Amino acid sequence: MLQEQALAVTLPDHKKRVTIKDVALAAGVSTQTVSRVMNKFSYVSEGTRKRVEAVVEEMGYRPSSLARSLSQQRSYTLGVITFGLKYIGPSQTLNGIADTADELGYMLLMKEIDKFNTANIENIIDSLLSQQVDGILWIAPEIGESHSWLDNSLSKVPVPMVFLAMKPRDGVTSVATDNFEGAVLATKHLLDCGRSKIGHIAGPMTWWEAEERKRGWRTTLEDAGLEAPECHCVEGNWSSASGEHAFGQLIETFPDMDGVFVGNDQMALSVLREAHRRGIQVPEQLAVIGFDNIPESAFFYPSLSTISQNLQLLGETAVETIVEMIQARQENQFIETQSRFISPSLVIRESTSPT
Amino acid sequence: MLQEQALAVTLPDHKKRVTIKDVALAAGVSTQTVSRVMNKFSYVSEGTRKRVEAVVEEMGYRPSSLARSLSQQRSYTLGVITFGLKYIGPSQTLNGIADTADELGYMLLMKEIDKFNTANIENIIDSLLSQQVDGILWIAPEIGESHSWLDNSLSKVPVPMVFLAMKPRDGVTSVATDNFEGAVLATKHLLDCGRSKIGHIAGPMTWWEAEERKRGWRTTLEDAGLEAPECHCVEGNWSSASGEHAFGQLIETFPDMDGVFVGNDQMALSVLREAHRRGIQVPEQLAVIGFDNIPESAFFYPSLSTISQNLQLLGETAVETIVEMIQARQENQFIETQSRFISPSLVIRESTSPT
DNA sequence: CGATAACATGTTATCGATAACATAATAGCA
DNA sequence: TGCTATTATGTTATCGATAACATGTTATCG
Missing domain, CATH: 1.10.260.40 (lambda repressor-like DNA-binding domains)
Known part of the structure; x- marks a missing residue:
């Protein structure tokens, strides 16, 4: 070897x-x-x-930009804290971040975290600060202690921070896909296809994204005068395996379901597979729509309708935002925290419309 | 918004x-x-x-690690040059890199490149060097001018460099998946399944990986006393769309094909889909095996047999290697360039063995 | 024609740490 | 007791750049 x-x-x-x-x-x-x-x-x-x-x-x-950074007290470097590079999302987002950073003359200093404990977070931030990063981007799902940390310690961080894909929160600047809007698009589309008995397979409710998507589903149905009881929704954990399992459960408690909005494509593809196995025709008997638009969705049989997040744009926007903040601070201006949302878009394929 | x-x-x-x-x-x-x-x-x-x-x-x-770096003339930072963060591979590899770097006390400075021209490459390397990186990791497919640049300028780079997934080459240290070995595993497996008329859908021949995989296919067949003529191989471009197209072509020129080794899973999934559409039964009439083991492969119908690259390990090995080189240099030892290969493994699923 | 502005360049201090050297105090040992 | 080793700490120079200030030289204009 x-x-x-x-x-x-x-x-x-x-x-x-x-x-x-x-x-x-x-x-x-x-x-x-x-x-x-x-x-x-x-x-x-x-x-x-x-x-x-x-x-x-x-x-x-x-x-030597090192020497320059030292003497100027700024480095033209952004710290990027990631968690779960293993998921698909961050990869495209990173792409947008890398491109835009480059364009605006910044380098990226990466830190991957494996565990969420406060000490850990502070260490990582300290280590970035000791490199004089001009700002910090946070790309990590919002779970566990990460949130309680925010309230206490964020204000102590002496450089701007921007949080990606995080639940909007006072005093925090964030950029996120509008998951609610996406869920509304998806559910409305199912309604437009003439479905009215629409179920939902959600992601884990500890994730803000999952919560938002579920809320979009419920709200849309209720706005249309339909019901969205808890028993029409099953919780998965984003994985293919959990999708399969969740679908099995859902179809039992909600046998006359004619449309389902699945929290992500990974689970949705399992639903397609499982439906096939059970002899349920898609889209004739059951319309299926996912969320994320992973590459495979387009080539599944049948191909999967879904909601496409613009992750590249998400990354770009995050960098633009933080650079604005850095410049503002440079000029000693006040910085208002803000939440920016990136609109997702509907991708219609075979799983919701008969060819 | x-x-x-x-x-x-x-x-x-x-x-x-x-x-x-x-x-x-x-x-x-x-x-x-x-x-x-x-x-x-x-x-x-x-x-x-x-x-x-x-x-x-x-x-x-x-x-301030900045000040420390300046005075010690070393930064405990590795430069990482990536190209095509958009592909799936680098993401997992990056994960391995980030973990190991962290473990060994290094930070990562990322640079994404968009175009391959020599000036560009040199700029990027210069900008990393001006940050005093202790070493540089190169994660980019080997295409275009990148290779000619190596011969001329590599020796001018004053810090160790390690190339990932690059064709082994004298005077260059690289870490790569053993694509040939993987292809042999795949093809042998098809033979083991009793197939003898085995085709191949290759990636673009400008990619070393594609070349190696094709070589593995050819060699294995020839070693088994079978033929592997050019007309039993069609070239795709790694994309799902190209897989669909390539399969159409292949099945026409090689109608009695009973097994096919597809250069990557993305194309292989299209093959499954296309086979289904044409009423070709997998695996009964046609055994299909891919390469890469993308997550969806496990949940396709039928699930896809494939070769799994250990990308995490690839990244880990790369960091370990470069850190060894850095330490050696620190102690003023000689450094021999070397090529390390990571063995892939065979993943057997429904597309090659009847359930 | 002298004063002021614009241009051109040099000097010194500084960024925040470490390296290399110097010195002082204690301890151990012949 | 005196001498070397060990331990403990301080001083000065240095890493490679820029900031702030100083100075000298041309233009320009009333």
Whole structure:
């Protein structure tokens, strides 16, 4: 399993880093002048500028952003705290974050957390702060103690923080998909398909997202003058396995169900499979709609109608928001906390409309 | 969609960072002593240690790793260059990387690249270096110019680099899944199931992974005394859509095919779907096996046999490797470049064995 | 023609820590 | 008792940049 190859040695070249001093010396100017050339927009004569630039090029000088961060007391780096990189969501969100950060000239310092205990959270935040991050993005489901921590300690964090996919809360800036809106879209769509006996398979009620989606389902039905009793809803845990199980339960307590809104696609795909196994025709006998629009949904048989979250946009918005906050603080302005919501969209496929 | 909330202002608190000087002053010792207390293992009397620790605790002092990095000329930070966070793979790999980095006391500085041009790559590496990263991990498919860049410029990078999922190459340290081994496992399994007319749907031949998987398929068949002509293989582009299309093509040129090894699960799921549509029974008439073991594969109908890459382990191994290299360099030892391979495993499900 | 503004450049202090060196106090031992 | 080792602590220089201030040189204008 370990294959030694070639002896090509990558070694010393231990030539020290080229510093601003070296450049200054070589160009016959002061370090300050070099600094001015590097940072543009300051008085430097055309001649000197060219000379310095030539030396910079020739010596391959790259300023140490470390030193710059130290002296400027800001790093152009954002801390990103993630939990559960294993779920699909964060990956696309990260993509949006990475792109936008890059665009706005920020680097990302990542920290993955495995457990939610307060000490842990504070350690991680401290370690980010000790790197002088200019702001912190929080991408983690809202469960356990994370929430109680907020009330106590958030105000102690000396840089802006933005929370992704978190329940809006006073004094906290967050960016989230509008799960309620998505659930309404989904449920309305089922109604539009002529269904009226609509069940729901929810995610774990400890998750805000699950709660919101369920609320969207209930509200829509009630607004339409229909009932949405508790027994028409079963709780899963987002996993395929739990979807299968939940569906079995639901169809027993609610046998004449003609439409079901499932809390996420992973569970919804299991529902399709399980329906097939039981000989229930989709969408004829049962219309199914999911949430998340995972790639496979489009290619399942039948393909799955769903709600698409714009996770890329979520990440982009989060970075934009935090950068605004950082700039505001830089200029010593007041910052109002705010909650931004990203609208999801309805994706109609075979599982709700007969082809 | 922007909802202003509360006026709770998160402001100044602009109390400056507590520095080592403040602590030293408060404890009535020199900064050096404080530094010694913070870094353990140096001569400090019990009394002083306790006193300093108390002050540290009380003032909430956290050393600036920025300053430490500058003065020590190392940052305990790894640069991570990713491309295509949008694919599923990197996400799990990142998970392994994040965990292990954390465990070994390193932070991660992320850079996402969007285009492969040499200038771009060098900029990104430079920007990581200017943050004093101790090493760089490269997670990007091997396509386009990335490879030519290696030969020229790799030796100029002054810190260790480890490449993930890259074709082994002299003078380069890499960690990759053994795609060939995986393909052999898959193809052998089809043979074990009694199939002998085995086709292949490959990924794009510009990808090393695709090439290796195809080679595994061909080699296994030939070793078994069977033929593996070009016309029994069609090239897709990893996407579901391309899988559907490729299968259509393949079944036409190779109508009596009784088993197919598909380059990835995404395409394989489309094959299952398409087979179903054409009334081809899986696995009775056609055994199907994929590669990657994406979560949905287990819950498809029929569930998909596949090859499981241990991406978490891939990430872990990469970090371990680079940390070894960093330490070796620290101690001024020679570093031999090496290629490590992670063995994938066979996952047998319904699509290859009748239930 | 002298004063003021705009331009060009250099000097010194600083960011927050550690390294390297220096010194002082105690302990152990011949 | 005197000498070296060990322990404990302080001083100064340094990492690589920028900020703040100082100074000198041209323009510009009334």
